[in-house]
Amino acid sequence: MTIINAGDYLKKHGIKPSLQRIRIFEYLIKNKNHPTVDTIFRELAKEIPTLSKTTVYNTLNLFMEKNIVKVITIEENETRYDADTSLHGHFKCTECSRVYDFDLDVPKFKEEILKGFEIQERHVYFKGICKDCLLN
Amino acid sequence: MTIINAGDYLKKHGIKPSLQRIRIFEYLIKNKNHPTVDTIFRELAKEIPTLSKTTVYNTLNLFMEKNIVKVITIEENETRYDADTSLHGHFKCTECSRVYDFDLDVPKFKEEILKGFEIQERHVYFKGICKDCLLN
DNA sequence: TTTTAAATTTGTAATGATTATATTTTATAT
DNA sequence: ATATAAAATATAATCATTACAAATTTAAAA
Ligand SMILES: [Mn+2]
Ligand SMILES: [Mn+2]
Ligand SMILES: [Zn+2]
Ligand SMILES: [Zn+2]
Numbered sequence: 001m002t003i004i005n006a007g008d009y010l011k012k013h014g015i016k017p018s019l020q021r022i023r024i025f026e027y028l029i030k031n032k033n034h035p036t037v038d039t040i041f042r043e044l045a046k047e048i049p050t051l052s053k054t055t056v057y058n059t060l061n062l063f064m065e066k067n068i069v070k071v072i073t074i075e076e077n078e079t080r081y082d083a084d085t086s087l088h089g090h091f092k093c094t095e096c097s098r099v100y101d102f103d104l105d106v107p108k109f110k111e112e113i114l115k116g117f118e119i120q121e122r123h124v125y126f127k128g129i130c131k132d133c134l135l136n
Numbered sequence: 137m138t139i140i141n142a143g144d145y146l147k148k149h150g151i152k153p154s155l156q157r158i159r160i161f162e163y164l165i166k167n168k169n170h171p172t173v174d175t176i177f178r179e180l181a182k183e184i185p186t187l188s189k190t191t192v193y194n195t196l197n198l199f200m201e202k203n204i205v206k207v208i209t210i211e212e213n214e215t216r217y218d219a220d221t222s223l224h225g226h227f228k229c230t231e232c233s234r235v236y237d238f239d240l241d242v243p244k245f246k247e248e249i250l251k252g253f254e255i256q257e258r259h260v261y262f263k264g265i266c267k268d269c270l271l272n
Numbered sequence: 273t274t275t276t277a278a279a280t281t282t283g284t285a286a287t288g289a290t291t292a293t294a295t296t297t298t299a300t301a302t
Numbered sequence: 303a304t305a306t307a308a309a310a311t312a313t314a315a316t317c318a319t320t321a322c323a324a325a326t327t328t329a330a331a332a
Pocket of ligand 2: 170218220224225226236237
């Protein structure tokens with residue numbers, strides 16, 4: 001799914017597209033690096049000098065309510081965000097701390113044990129050392 | 137895997153079995169409810185009035201280094217611990233906040249994309265509403 | 273058994289991420 | 303242009319975790 005216009009996309013999901021909201025959402029779809037609040041803030045503060053970190057928090061929480069971003073909690077005390085809401089796995093490299101995406105096959109989950117449970121979210125993440133770091 | 141004697145198990149893993157360490161480990165294997173530090177502390181403080189929360193933190197971090205417990209980070213700001221180090225999935229109910237175990241089939245992961253990556257940890261968790269809560 | 277040293281536990285302070293609150297700024301409607 | 307609502311900002315508060323130093327316990331040495 002490619003998002004042509006961030007403003008339209010926000011509107012379509014019931015979010016008034018302010019400058020800050022557009023830039024934060026654009027940052028997420030252009031940099032698929034699963035950034036933290038701090039990363040987003042530091043990067044965008046260059047373009048928007050008045051930006052407040054609170055706004056980044058508020059905006060991401062709003063995005064989550066409206067289901068256009070997902071939260072990634074791999075490490076405690078390091079919350080990351082992802083504008084790709086499709087089901088996919090994440091691999092975090094413990095060397096370079098990059099977070100990679102990888103495909104997941106839903107029906108391959110053995111979920112019989114959870115018969116009678118209503119599953120709303122599925123999260124899969126691996127940790128280890130990425131190809132890049134292994135070659136060094 | 138059933139652990140007969142907590143003290144022996146700790147020794148076998150290079151951990152000197154102090155009273156606090158034994159009790160904390162026993163709590164984990166007897167209560168498979170994936171407790172938080174706070175839960176462990178509150179429960180054990182009844183038996184060990186001198187217990188310090190710092191000790192619970194220190195002990196769990198030691199257990200993690202020695203690979204006899206795993207950390208579960210489903211929610212940001214709610215770190216839980218599991219003495220079952222085998223690969224299995226977790227289901228967290230958003231109603232009663234219980235965390236259930238469920239089996240996972242390792243080879244069912246589609247990991248071709250991660251060829252060349254060294255995978256050290258695999259984590260799978262789902263969120264939703266458990267059977268119990270759905271029946272109310 | 274006493275003495276000494278090391279390991280462990282404890283209490284308190286510091287840190288850092290997130291949220292709460294109040295104020296200011298911006299957008300919208302009359 | 304004025305009033306009202308929404309959004310952004312600055313600052314303070316909260317809370318989980320860690321850092322640090324002192325006290326206690328355990329183990330080793332004498
Ligand atoms: Mn992703
Ligand atoms: Mn478990
Ligand atoms: Zn790497
Ligand atoms: Zn439930």
